[in-house]
């Protein structure tokens with residue numbers, strides 16, 4: 001999937017307070033299968049940007065073209081369908097549902113087809129190293145295991161692109177590296193476009209491009 005942004009601008013309007021312009025004039029062209037590391041200090045707008053690219057929030061102005069289609073010209077139902085069929089998302093905090101098992105959590109995005117998709121979910125959980133944790137609840141897992149379960153959930157709809165918002169920001173360094181490696185491997189093996197917010201320089205260097213949101217400059 002090719003993702004192009006044109007003059008993307010986001011302003012948070014706050015009741016009875018100053019509005020916050022997070023960014024203005026963001027222009028990107030992300031090719032299918034590319035791996036992008038998005039870096040920059042806290043508060044610069046990384047989360048805001050990938051929520052918009054992942055069609056979870058609308059920009060104030062500007063366009064996001066996915067394979068040439070102007071997504072925000074469409075209604076919420078279209079955005080939702082587009083997300084369900086093409087996009088996987090990993091958050092800094094896993095957001096797994098506490099009352100569902102790991103296997104059930106992975107099946108959530110495809111709940112209407114959960115019987116049909118169960119063997120695929122098991123395969124994906126094997127691949128992320130959680131074959132013996134499928135019947136466990138999220139609170140019974142370590143931080144790294146929770147993020148690997150969140151990755152499995154992001155993979156269940158065979159996405160063309162995965163957005164990962166500091167998925168290891170909450171983990172110790174070694175566990176974080178391990179999770180990011182599995183994320184990279186999944187992207188490589190399935191030609192999934194990866195847009196990753198990370199503070200891990202080593203990993204950022206392994207991506208195709210590093211975009212610094214503070215300066216707007218590309219670092220490799």
Ligand SMILES: Nc1ncnc2c1ncn2[C@@H]1O[C@H](COP(=O)(O)OP(=O)(O)O)[C@@H](O)[C@H]1O
Nearest residue numbers: 012014020022041042043044045046047048049
């Ligand atoms: N819902 C919101 N309402 C008002 N301001 C917000 C909201 N969400 C984020 N912001 C502000 O927008 C800026 C960018 O936030 P964010 O995208 O979370 O940055 P980052 O992910 O790079 O740390 C920050 O100044 C933050 O305070």
Ligand SMILES: [Mg+2]
Nearest residue numbers: 046047048165
């Ligand atoms: Mg953030």
